[in-house]
Amino acid sequence: QQERYRSLRDKPAMGLCGTEVKLHMNAGLMADLPSLENSGAAGVGLFRTELQFLTVDRVPRRGDLAATYARVLDAAKGKRVVFRTLDIGSDKVLPYMNPLDEPNPALGWRAIRVGLDKPGVMRMQLQALIRAAAGRDLSVMFPFIAQTDEFRDAREMVLAELERERALGHILPEKTEIGAMLETPSMVFAPQHFYEMADFISIGGNDLKQFFFAADRENERVRRRYDTLNVSFLNLIEEIVTRCDAARTPLSFCGEDAGRPIEAVCFAALGVRHLSMRPASIGPVKHLIRRTNILELRDVIDEARLSGAQSVRPAVLEMLTRRK
Numbered sequence: 346q347q348e349r350y351r352s353l354r355d356k357p358a359m360g361l362c363g364t365e366v367k368l369h370m371n372a373g374l375m376a377d378l379p380s381l382e383n384s385g386a387a388g389v390g391l392f393r394t395e396l397q398f399l400t401v402d403r404v405p406r407r408g409d410l411a412a413t414y415a416r417v418l419d420a421a422k423g424k425r426v427v428f429r430t431l432d433i434g435s436d437k438v439l440p441y442m443n444p445l446d447e448p449n450p451a452l453g454w455r456a457i458r459v460g461l462d463k464p465g466v467m468r469m470q471l472q473a474l475i476r477a478a479a480g481r482d483l484s485v486m487f488p489f490i491a492q493t494d495e496f497r498d499a500r501e502m503v504l505a506e507l508e509r510e511r512a513l514g515h516i517l518p519e520k521t522e523i524g525a526m527l528e529t530p531s532m533v534f535a536p537q538h539f540y541e542m543a544d545f546i547s548i549g550g551n552d553l554k555q556f557f558f559a560a561d562r563e564n565e566r567v568r569r570r571y572d573t574l575n576v577s578f579l580n581l582i583e584e585i586v587t588r589c590d591a592a593r594t595p596l597s598f599c600g601e602d603a604g605r606p607i608e609a610v611c612f613a614a615l616g617v618r619h620l621s622m623r624p625a626s627i628g629p630v631k632h633l634i635r636r637t638n639i640l641e642l643r644d645v646i647d648e649a650r651l652s653g654a655q656s657v658r659p660a661v662l663e664m665l666t667r668r669k
């Protein structure tokens with residue numbers, strides 16, 4: 346299967362109309378990094394940092410984390426790596442944390458909420474990232490931002506840690522980009538200032554979709570009930586694209602749907618220009634993008650939206666199979 350796509354590795358993900366999409370990979374382990382070269386990914390669009398916290402029996406030490414992050418950056422050989430700060434709680438529980446008895450963990454004390462309320466671990470993680478990226482570029486993004494001030498406070502924490510590291514005489518990153526994951530519907534309609542403040546935004550589609558449709562991503566009974574190509578969800582994505590374009594803020598999509606070829610071409614048609622996915626999905630997604638006229642697909646999507654259809658999938662499938 347992978348062999349089939351090998352010849353595409355160094356080719357751009359460019360549609361028949363000339364629209365280019367950048368394909369990045371998701372990672373979370375050192376062992377994932379060789380895929381960066383093998384898959385031809387443009388970079389790591391999402392590095393989940395939970396595993397280094399989940400596989401040990403106490404909070405990792407700053408020096409050990411810094412060494413790990415530095416090795417990740419070394420292995421990326423100058424390609425961009427977006428580190429997401431610790432996203433714990435809900436489905437990701439640390440063995441050495443007091444278990445929380447929450448009625449709705451997915452809506453509970455998790456991710457950035459923990460990071461802001463008990464900032465010790467997040468500060469330490471930011472210090473480790475800053476040290477690992479000494480003299481090179483650092484991209485850090487915060488998960489599960491639900492209102493503007495949470496992003497502002499997290500961003501200020503990065504700036505404070507940069508200042509502290511500078512005062513301590515450490516070499517700083519050459520450039521630091523601070524982004525937000527967009528995972529709650531509230532941020533789609535946030536003040537435009539949020540979009541201006543973020544250096545980049547990445548749609549966490551797994552969470553965004555679960556909250557948008559009120560359907561638990563962990564619950565087999567409901568998790569596949571709502572089509573990603575449902576018109577309501579596409580309208581939501583389009584609003585994010587419009588907001589990001591107005592603020593000139595780069596936008597990516599890093600949830601699982603980005604790795605599904607049909608969903609991926611539809612996101613591209615709506616104007617999402619960066620997609621981040623598991624490495625094995627890069628070949629199939631690139632293959633479909635390269636044989637699709639993205640502009641024409643956009644017309645098909647718009648027409649289906651106007652027709653009153655619940656999902657644009659039938660119309661999209663009809664167009665994609667017609668041209669085979």
Ligand code: PEP
Binds near residue numbers: 551600
């Ligand atoms: C997401 O929610 O889409 C995402 C990429 O983050 P995670 O799956 O780790 O919650």
Ligand code: MG
Binds near residue numbers: 488551
């Ligand atoms: Mg998420």
